[in-house]
Amino acid sequence: MTMHFADIARQAATDRRVSSEELLSLRRAGWANGTITPEEAETIFALNDALDDRSAEWVDFFVEAIGEYVLNTMQPAGYVTEEQGKWLIDRLNASGKVESMAEMELVVRLVERASNVPERLKVYVIATLEHEVLSGTGPTRHGGDLSDTHVSEAECRILRRALFAPGSDRPGAISRREAEMLYRIKDACLESENAPEWKRLFVQAVGNHLQGYASASAQISRERAAELEAFMADASSNVGRFLGRMAKTSPNRFGKVFGKKGTDAPTREQLVAADHAVTASEKKWLDIQMSGNGMVDEYDQALLRFLEGGEAP
Template sequence: MTTHFTELAQRAATDGAISPQELLALRQQGWGDGQITREEAEAVFAINHVLTERDDAWTDFMVEAVGEFVLNGTQPRLQCSDEEAEWLIAQVDHDGMVDSMAELETLVRIVERAENTPDKLKNYVLAQIEREVVSGTGPTRCGGELSATHISAAEVRILRRVIFASGGHGPAAVSRFDAELLFRLKDKTLAEENAPEWDDLFLDGVSNFLKGFMLEGAQISHGRATELESFMADTSVNVGRFIARAAQEAPQVANHFGKVFGKRSTAAGYEERAAEGAKVTDFEQDWLEKMVDADGEVDELERRLLARIIDEGD
């Protein structure tokens, strides 16, 4: 089916548009033998590059076709390998950026559906969203909203989907990379009219990183261990300053410090590990101070973050 599919794709792309009849023919050819090959997936990307308009029907088709190749084209299913991640990024990054919502949605859905994806793919998607926020341009801006350094509702939705995706660092597990991205976005957009959903995403994401715990075999385990080792080698953080600031910003810290901040045990049971995970470790405590210090002030979102950590530690 590959030859017929690619020929049909080439014909469909000649005028920069694809009709419903052409899209139906692509579906019939692509799934005629029950699978999408790499050549067919590349043909889909080639069409997307030349389309002048990409409607919902095309986006749905592209998401399904490319996702089918990446997640079900080879064994094991629902896994995205390093090679496939590099291939995906190369297909999208031919012009140096994600330039259509169809491409962005394709990447996000793969990260969402996969049981395991390389960090480079998830981090690539998040980097594109950060670039959009700073520049004010990109597929989530829908050709308008050209004001830079604010976070739109569409960007909040995509960030949440990627950060909490099952194919990321672990099921609903937020990594240090994700949490630091949220802090950078917060610092760059403090004075801007961000979408109302942004505050909850920041608080949910950073709190998850600080108070989450690792399941056996979860994808986060190796990366989180590496983060811990590298961060503890950084002697520039002063824990005392953090404690003093926390006490000033939220006086109840002094009464609840032992409950919320502490060392986690290596208990094997799920309930024990979940309970220990609710404590903020020395490493995470140091990290939080460093992030709060980054912009030289304790802002309202950081106060609310401290309050949430304390409240959830009760």
């Protein structure tokens, strides 16, 4: 971290505000060498804690800088290490809550950008989403407010972004933990004046958990990604160069050289159809969720219609 970066951050923290000129200087100094250092990341977090007001420009810088540090400091890029995940959780918990405008946007943007994150961070993201939807207040980066009295339209947007993100608990689909979180939110806000989008999101998301298909290879671990990158970068094998040249010159040779395997394996269409069927264990799980508040409410009824082939509300 340069002295210039530290001086700007120190003055802004003293003033409890960041001017546009200071923000531009922080950007220039922070990315002077193309990366965000651990010291700079700590300084940026400390400055965020000190600010009285967080402008949209500051939020964008904060999210971009911390995301750059967490996702691209270590190779392979796009993956969060266990140590970085722990650091991020500890840092977010330092103030006792996830501040809606900056820190909430960081949590969501991180799983949107990441190829995968550690298990503890996935659990933390789910818990944070639930807490902020039920208890959070204040503006969000993309308009609207968090509400502690009902599920707002802004909260629906945040949930949808995070739940279907590449770095989420079940990328492109809804996991069991995520579906159970949605049920808890539904029961807690059942009598509230919720945004119309909430029922639609609830039905689509829980329906996706029960009937949606998710590839087992949608996410790979950071360790596996590192192995693959090392393999493809191995100059002695030239595998990547060989395959690339072969694909360009003789694209139809792959089947002849490597042979056709897995002809008895189910097709993607068959896998999708199999996942669409609600199994006995899934029905049992759904019964438990619906009995949580002692009645089959309007959200449950809309979900059942959706599972039977109806439209989402």
